Amino acid sequence: MLPREPSSLAGIHETAKYLLAHLNLYSEESGEHSLRICTLAHRLGRSVGLSAGEMLVLRYGTMLHDVGKLDVPDRILHKTGQLSAAESHTMRRHSQDGAMICRMRKMPEEVCAAILFHHERWDGEGYPYGLRGEAVPLASRVIAVVDTYDTIVNKRCFRQAQAVEIARAEIERCAGTQFDPRVAEKFLFLLDSIAARREALAGGKVGVAA
Numbered sequence: 001m002l003p004r005e006p007s008s009l010a011g012i013h014e015t016a017k018y019l020l021a022h023l024n025l026y027s028e029e030s031g032e033h034s035l036r037i038c039t040l041a042h043r044l045g046r047s048v049g050l051s052a053g054e055m056l057v058l059r060y061g062t063m064l065h066d067v068g069k070l071d072v073p074d075r076i077l078h079k080t081g082q083l084s085a086a087e088s089h090t091m092r093r094h095s096q097d098g099a100m101i102c103r104m105r106k107m108p109e110e111v112c113a114a115i116l117f118h119h120e121r122w123d124g125e126g127y128p129y130g131l132r133g134e135a136v137p138l139a140s141r142v143i144a145v146v147d148t149y150d151t152i153v154n155k156r157c158f159r160q161a162q163a164v165e166i167a168r169a170e171i172e173r174c175a176g177t178q179f180d181p182r183v184a185e186k187f188l189f190l191l192d193s194i195a196a197r198r199e200a201l202a203g204g205k206v207g208v209a210a
Contacts, residue, residue, distance in 0.1 A: 015105050016060050019067050027077055029157060030066045033150055038062050040146040040190075047186040048142065058139045060107070061114025065143050068098025068115070078157045092127050095119050114139035118147065123177045133180075141180040145171060145187045148178075164191070 024031025041062040045055050076087045099116035117140040124132030152167035175184035
């Protein structure tokens, strides 16, 4: 039987766009990252078998997973060096603050939960509550994988962009600890499919040119 459909998502699209626009104004890096991972999250969500309703939850949870960074001081959010223990504590509040911001805007609880738990880990070592395994909502588990991947392969204030191979190796290494192993496996297969398609398209262009 399919999971229960979430509460009505009617009317939340404009609210989500408004919040993401504010995040983008405050931190273009965070806003672009949030928008960028939506396509990957959508494809991964389909791969793990989310229902239509769950896909909507994933869509808005992904868009707004970092909206809580609106409450992180700029000097911490865009710090290029290592964060202190106090600064790390402030940064880690963003998942809770993001869920609170969305609750205040009357976003569905399923979306708020996806945001709240996206830094939980499969092994229970994440935050803010140390949830383990399937106690973490599946949407949050999907967001966790694509969030990590995009952070590695794109330039951030604290790190230069790294190769796809490095990100792929990190996802594979952390499957079963940080990440749901099934979600990680599906994502690695998705990366392989994307790479194969790009190679095929590149080969086709060469053939036409020849």
